[in-house]
Amino acid sequence: MKRTIMTGLGLAICAYMTIAAGSPLDALAYESGTVVNGATVQGKITFTGTVPEPKTFELRRYYDREYCAALSDGKGHRLLREVNVGQDGGLKDVVVVIEGIEKGKPFTFTDAEVEASLCQFLPFVTVVSDKRRVTVFNRDPVSHDIQGYAYDQSGVDIVLHRPALHVSGTTDMVQLVKGRKVFTMQCGMHPYMQNWGYAIDNPYYAVTGPNGAFTIGDLPVGTYRIKAWHPILGAQERE
Incomplete structure (x- = not known):
């Protein structure tokens, strides 16, 4: 599955304490501990250029077209807006992660949670963790299923399939x-129902809201790389 790397994406970062920059550390199991005088990284993800048009789906081709038309364009089409940019250029749904941290503040992530509501998966972008659980709730009066995939530029693997979601x-x-x-x-x-997740292995991450801002705190002294990932636009890194 081929994806376009981000173009027109600005990654602006300011640090409240000095953090050394350099190559990422080798991936090791994360160890929770106590951070004293930790640093904070704060920034904003912005988009410049022409915002991609939403994908269009003809409702008549799919199940439950009357119910799922609640979020249609009024002309029989369901729209999937994959790139959401605020009035000030802030980019929503970007996962910001700091990689290469072996030890730091407690990592209490257990489950990722997604809900089906008005024939859409919410949130559109979340974080997941390998070999940990994801729970999907069905808030709709119609049936949905899940087809889950793991992928990168080299290929795609189906990793789960559940024929029916439970309330x-x-x-x-x-x-x-x-x-x-x-x-x-x-x-x-309902193929316009999509959700994306990026796998994390430490607690130093954030997902941007409508204004594109993020804050990651309690960083121990060390050398790190900051990555910003969007499911459609790709990834950028800063040292």
């Missing part, structure tokens, strides 16, 4: 084979 939540284990970081889910009955 109380359908839980499965995320298995990101071959060291892949990107996880995506889609409803087989």
Whole structure:
């Protein structure tokens, strides 16, 4: 599956304490501990250029077209807006991660949670963790299923399939084979229902909201790389 690397994306970062920059450390199991006089990294992800048009789906071709038309364009089409830019250029749905941290503040991540509401998966972008759970709740009166994939530039693997979601939540284990970081889910009955996840292995991450801003705190002294990832626009890194 080929994706275009980000163009027109600005990664602006300011640090409240000095953090050395350099090559990432080798990936090791993260160790939770106590951080004294930790640093904070704060920034904003901005987009410049022409915002991609949303994908268009003809509702008549899919199940439950009357119910799912609640978020249509009024002309029989469901729109999937994959790139959301605020009035000030802030880019939503970017996962910002600091890589190469072996030890730091407690890492308490357990489950990723997604809900199906008005025939869309919310949030559109989240974080996941390898060999940990993802739970999907169905808030709609119609049926949905899950098809989950792990992928990178070298290929795609299907990692889960559940034929029916439950109101109380359908839980499965995320298995990101071959060291892949990107996880995506889609409803087989409603292909405009999509969710993207980026795999994290430490607690130093953030997901941008509508204004593109992020803050990551309690960083121990060390050498790190900061990565900004968007499911459609790709990734950029800063040292």
